[in-house]
Amino acid sequence: MPSTRMTVPLLDLKIQYAAIKPAMDAAVQRVIDSQYFILGPEVAGLEAEVAAYSGAAHGIGVASGTDALLVALMALGVGQGDEVITTPYTFFATAGVIARLGATPVFVDIDPETFNIDATLVGAAVTRRTRAIMPVHLYGRVADMDPLLATGLPVVEDAAQAIGARDDLGRIAGSMGMAGCFSFFPSKNLGGFGDGGLVVTQDAALAERLRILRVHGMEPKYYHPFVGGNFRLDALQAAVLRVKLPHLDNWSAGRRRNATRYRSLLAEAGLIGTVVPPADVLGHIYNQFVIRVPRRDELQAHLRAQGIGTEVYYPVPLHRQACFSELGYGPGSLPHAERAAAETLALPIYPELSDAQLDYVVDSIAEFYRN
Secondary structure, three states, X not given: OOOOOOOEOOOOHHHHHXXXXXXXXXXXXXXXXXXXXXXXXXXXXXXXXXXXXXXXXXXXXXXXXXXXXXXXXXXXXXXXXOEEEEOOOOOOHHHHHHHHOOOEEEEOOEOOOOXXXXXXXXXXXXXXXXXXXXXXXXXXXXXXXXXXXXOOOOEEEEOOOOOOOEOOOOOEOOOOOOEEEEEOOOOOOOOOOOOOEEEEEOOHHHHHHHHHHOEOOOOOOOOOOOOOOEOEOEHHHHHHHHHHHHXXXXXXXXXXXXXXXXXXXHHHOOOEOOEEOOOOOOOOOOOOEXXXXXXXXXXXXXXXXXXXXXEOOOOOOHHHOHHHHHHOOOOOOOHHHHHHHHHEEEEOOOOOOOHHHHHHHHHHHHHHHHO
16 A cells, blocks of 8 residues: 555646746736737737647637537538548547537547557548548547548548647647647646637638638628637637647646656556556657556546546447437447447646656555555
């Protein structure tokens, strides 16, 4: 048993806030003083900065990561009768936005090592109704993009968990497909004070269509060439995110450092094999550090009793959700996704964790498997 009990939350944003509090408070006050709360110069500044950071030509701020995915598909004309190929192992929004447009999500199984969509299986899923492919760069690791891009179909990258992540060729998440979609939910590596999102693209015409769609399809004012939605990003979130963005590389490096220490500690404890950590991949930003383990639920309960926060991402793969039952995916139809849902557990990985906290987490895991 670990010698001294401590508390290790899954995420503690108070530490991050304390380190940059004066700048954050000043940014919030600047918005209040301006009384300019929706879109405006703060949003325009963030759009330009995130686009440059992500290697894209254009950025379009929206109200959430979900809205980023939704408006990107709307801009591509996805609708009733279309199909969009995606992964079954991700947050619900990825498939939810497809269904909301009247299209059908077509689920392709995952690569069991990366947890991302198995790109080698995508070609066989393409039909005459396929309108787009939506890979997810899950947990901050870039999906295998080249086979997807080679299909010639529009690719919308769900990079909600992967801002700043790179693949082994140095390409940045969100910059490779027709559009890349980010979330600024508070738990993300770059998180706001609430919901927020952004779409990046290299295509100027698509960027303009996205800007129009986010304000009810209005251009000019009170004239509507399209039916859009209210997807606007507010200035307060943009101001907060602009303060945080210059720190993002250091924060992501801290997560990588913690991931390296986890792997070392797990190996020293003789747990590799029982516990399978994510592979050490250059460019992974570790929005989550997700291990694969036997007796996952029992381990989670044990860690909770030791004061350690964990999370199961995701306990039910999307093809097995009740709302998609009509699609006909039975048990075992996508076995790698189903196995991941049963075996994976996210450990605390935020950059401010101390070595002592990481030691305590691994010692507690070792205690569980010894007993």
